[in-house]
Amino acid sequence: MQKNTLPWLIALTAWIAGSTYWHVCKIKEVCDEPLVKSASSANTLTKPSFDIHNSDGLSLKASGNIKFPQSGETPNVSEVQPQLAQLKDYLAKNPSLQMLLIGRYASDEKNNTSFANLGIARAEALKGIILGEKGNPQSIITDGLLSDSLYFQADTLIGGIDVIFKRVASQSTTSSNLESSPNLTLYFPYAKTDFSHSEEIDKKIEEVLAFLKARPSQQVTLTGYTDNKGSDELNLRLSARRAQNVQDFFVRRGLSPEQFKIVSQGKANPQGNNETEEGRQENRRVVLSF
Structure with a gap:
């Protein structure tokens, strides 16, 4: 008799336990949460707001924002037109200020423009809208930044633009500084065509810009170099692209492409020891000479 009732007792116990779980956990919802949450519960990005400000009291805000089509450079500014008009007036009234527009782009977006990256193309397009036909092109400079x-929203990027204001050094100061040391060398990460920035380099760039803007007939030679990694043919192409990107950078800052001459040297004339990483880093460079 005991052997016949044992399976029934086991089944009854399981039924009672299951009923209790269902009542407490599913109906009353008082069971502990699982230790691993689903991906849908993870934090998501916050929709960015339009907010441009400067330390002198400038504050431009809007409930809407600038929008770009995915993999596209043309901005939709219908929601921020009054703020952009105020920004143009602000720049006109503050000629000692320069605004840096940084366009952002994602790694999975395609760059179908002639610019080095989609971020620069977006910044340039927005610059044209802000300044119009009569704005001072020297008041806005542009750059691009990869960001994931x-x-x-669907196929539309909301925002995607950063703004930085800075004072422009006086022409007399920068020109005199440059005349005593006219050459500038820009360095590059391995296999990259965008040069590395630093506070010191950016200061020298401003000096070069002031010097060349004051002397539109001045010619500049951009000589590109690489380290010894890779074939001769590859390094010649890479050094040429580096020099071309430097020219494009200065042209975006208001100089004429006619002022520049590009020379590609590849891995020739190393200034550092190619047997060390530090030496190879010294060799990945573009030299500006006057």
């Missing part, structure tokens, strides 16, 4: 923390 951008906010997309």
Whole structure:
């Protein structure tokens, strides 16, 4: 008799336990949460707001924002037109200020423009809208930045523009400084065509810009170099692209492409020891000479 009732007792116990779990956990919802949450519960990006400000009291805000099509450079500014008009007036009234527009782009976006990256193309397009036909092109400079923390709604990028203001050094100061040391060398990460920035380099760039803007007939030679990694043919192409990107950078800052001459040297004439990483880093460079 005991052998016949044992399976029934086991089944009854399981039924009672299951009923208790269902009542407490599913109906009353008082069971502990699982230790591993689903991906849908993870934090998501916050929709960016339009907010441009400067330390002198400038504050431009809007409930809407600038929008770009995915893999596109043309901005939709319908939601921020009054603020952009105020920004143009602000720049006109403050000629000692220069605004840096940084366009952002995601790694999975395609660059179908003639610019080095989609971020620069976006910044340049927005610059044209802000300044119009009569604005001073020297008041805005542009750059691009890769970022995979951008906010997309369907196929539309919301925001994607950073703004930085800075004072422009006086022409007399920068010109005199440059005349005593006219050459500038820009260095590059391995296999890259965008040069590395630093506070010291950016200061020298401003000196070069002031010097060349004051002397539009001045010719500049951009000589590109690489380290010894890779074939001769590859390094010649890479050094040429580096020099071309430096020219494009200065042209975006208001100089004429006619002022520049590009020379590609590849891995020739190393200034550092190619047997060390430090030496190879010294060799990945573009030299500006006057």
